[in-house]
Amino acid sequence: MTDRYLEAVRARLPEIRDFVAREPFAILPVGSTEQHGPHLPTGTDTMIAETMALETAKLSRGLVLPALPLGYAWVWRDVPGTLTLRFDTYMQVIRDVAESLDRWGIKALYVISGHGSNPQPLKHALRELIHDRYGIHMLYGMYGGLKEMTAEADSKPWADDFHAEEIETSLMLAIAPDLVRMDLAAPDYPPVPPDYGKSELSMGHIMRSGVFGDPTPATAEKGRRWIGLGAARSAALWTGFLARHGLISQEDQGEQQ
Numbered sequence: 001m002t003d004r005y006l007e008a009v010r011a012r013l014p015e016i017r018d019f020v021a022r023e024p025f026a027i028l029p030v031g032s033t034e035q036h037g038p039h040l041p042t043g044t045d046t047m048i049a050e051t052m053a054l055e056t057a058k059l060s061r062g063l064v065l066p067a068l069p070l071g072y073a074w075v076w077r078d079v080p081g082t083l084t085l086r087f088d089t090y091m092q093v094i095r096d097v098a099e100s101l102d103r104w105g106i107k108a109l110y111v112i113s114g115h116g117s118n119p120q121p122l123k124h125a126l127r128e129l130i131h132d133r134y135g136i137h138m139l140y141g142m143y144g145g146l147k148e149m150t151a152e153a154d155s156k157p158w159a160d161d162f163h164a165e166e167i168e169t170s171l172m173l174a175i176a177p178d179l180v181r182m183d184l185a186a187p188d189y190p191p192v193p194p195d196y197g198k199s200e201l202s203m204g205h206i207m208r209s210g211v212f213g214d215p216t217p218a219t220a221e222k223g224r225r226w227i228g229l230g231a232a233r234s235a236a237l238w239t240g241f242l243a244r245h246g247l248i249s250q251e252d253q254g255e256q257q
Contacts, residue, residue, distance in 0.1 A: 004057075004061035004062075005054075005057035005061055006023075007064045008063050008066060019063060020063065023061050023062065023063070024105050024107040024108070025061055025062040025063065025107065025109075025247070026062055026063045026065055026101055026106045026109050027053045027057050027062040028053070028068065028109060028110070028111045029050045029053035029065070029068070030049055030071060030115070030118050030122075031043070031044075031046025031068065031071060032070070032072075032084075032115035032117075033069050033070060033073070033081070033083040034071075034076040034082045034115075035079045035080075035081050035210045036168065036210065037163075037164035037185075037188075037209055037210035037211040038181065038184040038211075039164070039180060039181040039215060040168065040172055040179070040180060042082070043069065044164070044168060044172055045115040046069045047114075047172065047175050047176055048168065048172070049067055049114030049143070050067040051171075051175050051227060052112055052143040052227065052234060053112045055230075055231035056110075056230075056238060058231070059231055060235040060238050061242075062110065062238070065097075068093070070083055070084070070085050071085065071113075071117065071118045072087055072090045072120065072121050073117065075205075076204050077204070079207075079210070087121050087124075088121075090122075091124055092125075094121070094125040094129075097109075098125075098134055101136055102134040102136040107136060107137065107247055108137040108138070108242055108247055109137070110139045110238050111141075112141070112143055113140070113141065113143070114142075114143065116142065116161065119140060119141055119142060123140065126138050126140060137241070139237070141237075143231075144231075144234040144237060146167075146230075148229060148233075149167050149226045149229065152226075153167060153217070154166065154217040155187070155213060155214035155215075155217050156213075158212040161203065161212060162212060162213050163203060163212040163213070165211060165214055165215050166213060166216075167218075169185060170219055170226060171226060173219060173220040174220045174223030174224045182215075182216075182218070185211075185215040185218070186209065186211065186215075187211065187213065187214035187215070188208055188209045188212065188213075189213065189214075
């Protein structure tokens with residue numbers, strides 16, 4: 001499968017031209033720069049997205065683009081270390097990326113997010129700024145397998161969301177263990193006000209340590225398994241999307257699943 005994926009940042013112009021002529025598909029990892037409690041780095045979401053994008057491409061196909069390290073992180077905007085783009089700005093950035101790819105022959109783009117708030121502006125960028133305006137087809141969303149990861153986790157989730165808990169900590173232990181301080185990891189389940197998610201209240205308003213859940217059961221072994229799971233689910237979604245748009249054959253889709 002190595003001839004079906006290529007890392008753009010490691011490739012030269014002739015390689016990219018040859019690759020795109022054969023495989024006119026791209027995968028864009030998008031993350032965020034934001035707090036992840038006392039034990040995880042601010043680049044957690046970006047590193048997870050980058051890893052998931054590369055592993056997805058290995059199981060499917062596509063030119064893996066450089067990760068976008070700035071996301072829509074409104075909820076953490078007052079917390080030191082956070083860099084956020086405005087909703088409209090983020091939409092325009094994604095539109096500009098899609099336009100750039102469209103100009104040099106990319107037929108489909110898969111935006112894989114490692115940050116939970118990015119899919120909101122991604123959805124509106126696709127609907128309002130990209131679809132019917134460019135020839136490129138766009139798929140977006142969080143990396144796959146999250147429901148299965150949550151079911152497999154040993155800790156209980158916080159409300160209907162997660163942040164810096166067992167799943168993200170396990171993934172980071174597999175990706176960059178030298179950046180994880182498990183000696184500082186501790187569970188935290190902030191109370192959920194009745195109007196949370198229905199008013200101005202966000203995770204940033206109710207955070208205490210910055211953790212939402214329990215990171216202490218995290219292990220690198222879980223992280224490696226969940227990276228494989230996430231990549232497999234994302235690859236299946238991606239190849240199905242390409243087949244639905246007639247960009248690859250049904251037989252080709254089956255070979256990659």
